[in-house]
Amino acid sequence: MWQLERPGPGCSPPRLLLLVYSFFCAAGDCLFVTDYFTRTPRKLNAFNSFASVELFHFNVPEDTMMAVWNLITFKEQGGTFGDSCPNRNVTVYFRSGAPPVINPLHTHFPRDTVIPGSFAVTLTWTLPNRTTGAFNVTSPLPGDWFLAAHLPKDEGKISVKGLSEECQYLFQPQLIVQKLIGISVLYPGYFIDQMIPVHNRSALYKVFIPNYISKVKVQLVNCSTKNKSNDTCPVVLKIRARAPPVHNSSALDCREWNPCELVALVPAWEQWYYILVERYLSNSDVYFRIGVQVTDCSKSHLSKDRAQPSSSMNMPQSFGTAMGFSLSETLLMASLPGLSQNASPLHTSEDSIIYLAPTADTNKCWPIRPTLRNELDTFSVHFYVFFGPNISVPPDRAAVFAINLMPVLDSGGVLNMELKLNLSTLKGANLTVFGCLNHGMPLFLRENSSPKCESESAAGFFLSVNVSSNITKLRIPYPQTGTWYLGLRSLCATEHGFEACTNVTAEVYMRSYLTPCINDCGTYGQCKLLRTNNYLYAACECKA
Template sequence: MDCRDHTPCQLALDLPFWQHWYYVLVEKHPGVPGTVSFQVIVQVTDCSQPSLARPPFLPSSASMNMPHSFGSMGGLALGDSPPPASPNGTKHSVPIPTSSPASERCWPVRPTLRNELDTFSVHFYIFFGPNVSVPPDHPAVFVINLLPVLDSGGVLNLELRLNVSSLCGENVTVFGCLNHEVPLTSSDNASVTCETESLAGFLLSVNATATLSRLRIPYPQTGSWYLSLRSLCATEHGFEPCTNVTAEVYLRAYLSPCINDCGIYGQCKLLRTNNYLYAACECKAGWNGWGCTDNAEAFSYGFQLLSTLLLCLSNVMFVPPVAIAVRSHYLLEAAVYIFTMFFSTFYHACDQPGIVVFCIMDYDVLQFCDFLGSLMSVWVTVIAMARLQPVVKQVLYLLGAMLLSMALQMDRHGLWNLLGPSLFALGIMAIAWTARTIRRRHCYPPTWKRWAFYLCPGALIAAAAVLLYAFVETEENYFYIHSIWHLLIAGSVGFLLPPRAKPSRRLGPLPRRKGCGYQLCVNEQEELGLVDPAVASINSICTS
């Protein structure tokens, strides 16, 4: 209210904000000389005891002991203090207009019990509830207290369900007004709203036709929320108070991280920004909205099925590398490829958004095995190309499996999880090939056909796969770019896997005859005492 046009200036608030300060701005007009004195009278009526009213409180710059620098604005607090004298020495009071009878706006407020279950998961229980009775003559008011920081990052859920059997055949409608900081129930029964000139709330209603009403408020403002329930009967002239009908409703109030846990097309996640913790839905398959319920840009069932089949069936490309590895007697490498093909297929079948999903085990286990198999396939292929000694190769296989498991546990989506082992294995292969080239004094691998038809195409295919994975793959093109990644990686393995090692040309020991004992060889020449070999033939007699 602007008091420049009102003398005296009077303001009556029927519904003041609870536990709030009210400020009065006093400014002196530049053209008025001297000092201007004024009075501020505040009177509060306790609705629980209408006959008792607090004495007027008249704070001024003298009584509040405030410096003149603070005289432009002051906060009014309520207390018991005698009014100061007026400037002319007489005592008088300015009449304050009376509002509607206090008994019409004085209702008992029933508190709720808070039960914290998890982060942003709180249930509010009503004493002697959850079924509450709404009398016909006055509203039933409940208060829900939301704590700062802890409750502002979730969703406030309110549910009303009417018990039709309690209406006794009357056309009763129960209206609920949820307001922040102050309870509000409209006095105009014909048009029930939860709004005034300075207040606005949320309206709920249940009747015999619509027995259930839900309200969800994402990221609610902290503080006290008041729910006022009132039962009215529908007539020809609008709504009127009912007579001798006490409606019974089921009331449920709780905090949840997300709306309906984001449904089947989303995932509820806890996020932190600038020390603020809040929950939000991460929607998939083109769905949007607070609870991933907006299907304006959603993927169709055929598109979901196509993306799942592409990601799963592209792993069949690992069958040729498995056959090549088995034929070349690389049995351990073949086992790694089979492991990768199996878990990659079922991981992508479980990873799909929407309804085309099939999981044979826990999602986290499938994801870990898929990532580990992919990295191990690269590792064992490059180590096999180095043609190391069997003992050294087995040690590197085992060491790589342990280190890759540790790296994946730290960060599964890091790019260096793929580049690090690949570069390290390529370094080992380069050292082995260089040492073999120096020892043989000939380039290794020695044949140009091996370079032209196997190594160069395989390296180009592997490099293209890494570039697609690192710089091209996004959430929008994931299903077909990642399918191409499967095809390229499996194809490069088929080209890069070395051929079967040739057996060594060095002759081994002669095979012994089966049996026990020893052989005694006697030179017949020595036994006969013959010296000249031309005289007699030499025969060796061996006796076992």
């Protein structure tokens, strides 16, 4: 179910659009699409384990400005309204990308288990037999969203069945999304002249960032309010990956910078980046030239002997270009695609569109080594390293591996990672192998600094093995699907901190695999495979 909504002169926008209308009208003629999704009501259960939770799966479209979940709960008793049923609060959890990992009983997860974050709301009763709630997300991430709902744990009271009708609590979530149609698309390397008219608040753009990009730089130049470049630029530049910017996105006040350049280091790969140019209140139009430059590392520029395949480098390896073209070659061969219809008109001067080729970066991108996927059973998958499982970590560069989790299919299990350092290869060196497991793009560990597994916009999972502790494990229940990257870097401890080792190649045994549950749910638990509509997932519950 969908409908088109186009606010016209003298007409106020729908209430749900009011938050986005003043911020995202890029050219005075906004066009929104309203999508509506609902799920069949289900009976809720008291929480004993995740197997007693009702799980709901939604998909949020790209370019969504607002997502609103209506949460409807009602009571039934004997086929009629359950006015006499006690009020039992309903807890609902939300998570993007994979099911939420919840712990209402405050039990302990096994060691080396990381718990992804999620949102939670509690619904209280406002009417005798019905209650509603809402969960709003501005500029939500696109793709899979999961809701988990349950009642509080049973109080342990014993009741005789048949003396009275059982009270049932039914839960039905509904999703309403508002999408903006016709967002202007920018292309890396191309600069175009744009204008925000006085009656608009902002302009929204998006640019697609492919694999093997180490830096994205948004540039806003020749900015003025009188079609002259010597005035200050009364705008704020914002950028965000996967969804339009929000209040805490990376931002830069262009009044203080000329030219105005906003840089995103270690950007997410294979994702849309959204760019918002938001003007300060004034009585004149704002003119500017905007463009996006990327730093391309799809070409290694390594010497021939260093790039030669060998078992010590655990080949094969890939720079991500299936046909052998780098990003710069692809853009040079392609003509400038047509701009979106809602983009501001370009000036007719000959230099209204200019092109700058991407620059190369040889320091941050090393070959990504693929892994072989071997499916044994449901949520039982092993990822094998070519020429492994022992892998060599050279002293002068990182060893990076890609692990691909299938969309939807793999998010219902547990991702396991194990590293074991071979001490016999260290030759007495005080060496530590640091690992960084991250989703979406690799985070490269650099020497001469404190080892970190994070960037300005992303944080991964940190691992390390050394002489005193040569084994480490990591478990991620309900992992996000897509590509995970494991970067390994060997560094030696000195009095000045960690530095690159000399003439020592560390050898690490790596094991990566999916399992349905953690440790098969232990001695007193059992692992169950559950299904909600077409989505399959696993959960532990206590044995009877």
